[in-house]
Amino acid sequence: MTLGEHRYALTATWEGNLGSGTSGYREYSRDVTLSVEGKPDVLASADKPFRGDRARWNPEDLLLAALSECHLLSYLHACVTVGVVVVSYRDSATGVMTEDGRSGGAFTDVLLRPEVVVAEPSMIERAEHAHAEAHRMCFIANSVNFPVRHQATVTSL
Structure with missing residues (x-):
């Protein structure tokens, strides 16, 4: 190793x-x-x-979950480094997978929609900029060959 x-x-x-x-x-x-x-x-x-079981996780769910969670964890770290206190974070992520007509396909786009609440209004701008740093740091987003976009909202208490 x-x-x-x-x-x-x-x-x-x-x-x-x-x-x-x-x-x-x-x-x-x-x-x-x-x-x-x-x-x-x-x-x-x-x-x-x-032909799968809707009640169980599927590979597409797991990929979307990995991208969402990786961004969240990277974002929390990025916020700590710039003095932003996050008090709430919720992401409503979506992904598009397109079949190729030959029994295969690929993801073509993922959109993360984090809704972030920070402790003070003075932190909002830094919190917004921290999403770019989180994207740069995310191991999973850096491992895929399709766009992982962000449409974040940041508010304060």
């Missing part, structure tokens, strides 16, 4: 053998359990249009 390198591991266990394995496209479920040592399991599946 090199300096600054971080490694992650998980186990993905398919639970979808309904008796005949993958003998046909409709003959198996897409249910998966994602496990990381010491953490609660995540029940996952495909998205509903791809």
Whole structure:
């Protein structure tokens, strides 16, 4: 392992053998359990249009969640460094995935809509600028090949 390198591991266990394995496209479920040592399991599946279970997380949900949470955590750090006290943060993120017509596709856009409340009105401008720094620092946003845009609002108590 090199300096600054971080490694992650998980186990993905398919639970979808309904008796005949993958003998046909409709003959198996897409249910998966994602496990990381010491953490609660995540029940996952495909998205509903791809024969998945709507009640479980799907890969598209997880990617959007990773981008949203990474920006949030990077933003909190950026605010601390410029003396902004965040008292509330809520993001209503959306993403667009487009199928390519050949059984594949890709995300083409993600829009994060953070609603931030800071402790004092004098912090609003610095809090607004901190979103650009958070985007620069976000490991996940720096790892994708599509735009991750921000439409933030910042208010104060």
